[in-house]
Amino acid sequence: MDTNAIAAPLSIAYSPCPNDTFVFDAWAHGRVPDAAPPEVTFADIDLTNGMAERGELDVLKVSYAVLPWVLEEYALLPCGGALGRGCGPLVLTREAGEPTALTGKRVAVPSERSTAYLLFRLWAAAEVPGEVGEIVVLPFHEIMPAVRDGAVDAGLVIHEARFIYQEYGLHSLADMGEHWEATTGLPIPLGAIVAKRSLGARALRALADTISASVRMAWQDPSVSKPYVLEHAQEMDPAVAEQHIALYVNEFTAGLGADGYAAVRGLLGRAADEGLVPPLAPEALAFP
Template sequence: MPAPLTLAHSPCPNDTFVFHAWTQGLLPDAPEVDLTLADIDITNGQARRGELDILKVSYGVLPHILDDYALLPCGGALGHGCGPLVLVAEPGEPAALAGARVAVPSTTSTAYLLFRLWAADAVPGGVGEIVVLPFHEIMPAVRDGLVDAGLVIHEARFTYGRYGLHCTADMGEEWEKRTGLPIPLGAIVARRSLGTPLLRGLADATRASVRAARRDPGASRAYVLHHAQEMEPDVADQHIDLYVNEFTADLGENGLHAVRALLDRSADLGLLPRVPDSVLATTLAL
């Protein structure tokens, strides 16, 4: 019997919800996987080192790993109205962030990439020092004046008001205003060396897991809340509703167009290496 494939994704509710049926052995036809739960910054590093077979990564890391990994057309996080936010303690215009000290959860994340694309236009002269902090420390740091602003993701869009903070810019709104496209956040990738037939099987298993999650949301609830740690159940539900959508089941032409737009715009500014269209051309065939 072959060894299980190695899979890593975050403990965030959208990922545990999507992959519950597969990783918990509820899909008899799906390849067996050995699951690791890790924050996205860790899985980005694992992908860059080629350590695992299947990973959830940031779209911002994609150009660095496409020699070894193929983008799967399902399971990821894209959408409308779900972008990262830039938070401040006092309301103000984005231009006030010139020279500011900004806390971010990672410099390899799509959130940071979207922030850099936005700041290139909205903050004359650019922001100042970038400080990497664990996600849960960013809002308290902004509240307590340790940084001038914070870039936050995921459930923070539902909870920042509890810290008395204000949203000075929504990276998703800015992206959609400029492009009219959904916001590419997280991708599922699998090792190219597994071969096309198995890659198609992994895409099929991911789609089947998404369908199972949607068909019976209650089946994964205890599992999702267990891994969501201290997140309140209603916040976890909002998180899933926002990040699990039609693009999770099928990236489609529109989703892939959004990914290409993100990568091309980032390459234009020198933020990422350029990715030839041919590298992504087989994605929708999986």
């Protein structure tokens, strides 16, 4: 790695969720040789999306859905993010039912610029007659309690919620990932890593090398990252944290590859066709 490629330190924000702390543990704790030290901020996805739109930090974990608004200032890195199969957001309700039950209902979502919400809008356009009612933005860990307690009629959940929603007495009305995969055949693009273009092409390549190395080191000995993961996992059961990591940290985290880029282009292209996001220029996703 080019030790002079990045001026230290770098400001970075990612969530306290197990997949992010697992991926970034080695870098955050200085175990990646020659890597610029990061100044880490933990923030929910709604906050990091807003940070990216305001250009506040050097490196951010954001929703793929926010890319059309930030790619002029930020470059998409080809590693470190979350894509996969069988890992899509779920729509949860207190009672079992059909998608038609959401017409005119109040739904909590983790961010209006989240990939989860974009997938939800594409699904709802096809499956929910009429329109969904009020959309309420809540931190993802507050959504299931809000549905359980009747503060909202339904909730769009991400992350480990797919493993524990039954503990809240809730039912899965629909799986956004199943709908996406059935209609496209592509993996589900969820969270992206972006970095400021002003760092320069050489620095961006060095940064991608750092993150790739951090991922590989986490895989080589998962026990090393465990204290960091559990420290920030909001009292999550260690077994659930392991399931979370196994689902969201995969081959697409190591490198987007052809299928990963096709998924991102497919999601944002389809959403642009529906008028949900601005269209992307053909070169917008290219890595320097």
